[in-house]
């Protein structure tokens with residue numbers, strides 16, 4: 001029996017054909033990053049077993065880790081109750097999801113005085129990761 005695209009049709013794509021995708025670290029439950037997916041990127045994510053986003057700023061498919069090597073290996077794909085957010089459970093290669101060289105993109109935290117404070121360390125200098133300043 002050939003599989004159909006019902007699983008993709010079930011998603012509530014926005015007016016741009018995109019859906020927000022949250023990457024959550026398999027095992028720790030930590031939220032690593034949030035980016036966007038279109039139909040093709042989600043299909044490729046499932047088929048390849050590696051996360052592929054749609055970059056709005058670069059307007060192209062973005063195989064996470066294509067420059068840095070910090071790929072995300074898919075362990076599970078979920079949708080929320082109303083099917084307008086995708087959650088991908090991943091193994092984060094290199095332990096770095098963020099292009100700032102941090103584990104997670106959510107490294108700034110609001111403190112009691114209303115300041116955003118960087119609370120997580122840079123694991124690797126982004127210049128070393130991306131080979132450019």
Ligand SMILES: N=c1c2ncn([C@@H]3O[C@H](COP(=O)(O)OP(=O)(O)OP(=O)(O)O)[C@@H](O)[C@H]3O)c2ncn1[C@@H]1O[C@H](COP(=O)(O)O)[C@@H](O)[C@H]1O
Pocket residue numbers: 033034035036054055056057058063064065066067068069070097098099105
């Ligand atoms: N690596 C990242 C990266 N990692 C995590 N994120 C997060 O992913 C989000 C989506 O990035 P997009 O470029 O798609 O930008 P967007 O949010 O869709 O659109 P804008 O907000 O830029 O308008 C960003 O807002 C970041 O929070 C990253 N955003 C961009 N990059 C760039 O992606 C390129 C490839 O990096 P690797 O995938 O690690 O090889 C490099 O040029 C990196 O600078």
Ligand SMILES: [Mg+2]
Pocket residue numbers: none
């Ligand atoms: Mg952004």
Ligand SMILES: [Zn+2]
Pocket residue numbers: 033097098099100104105106
């Ligand atoms: Zn980031």
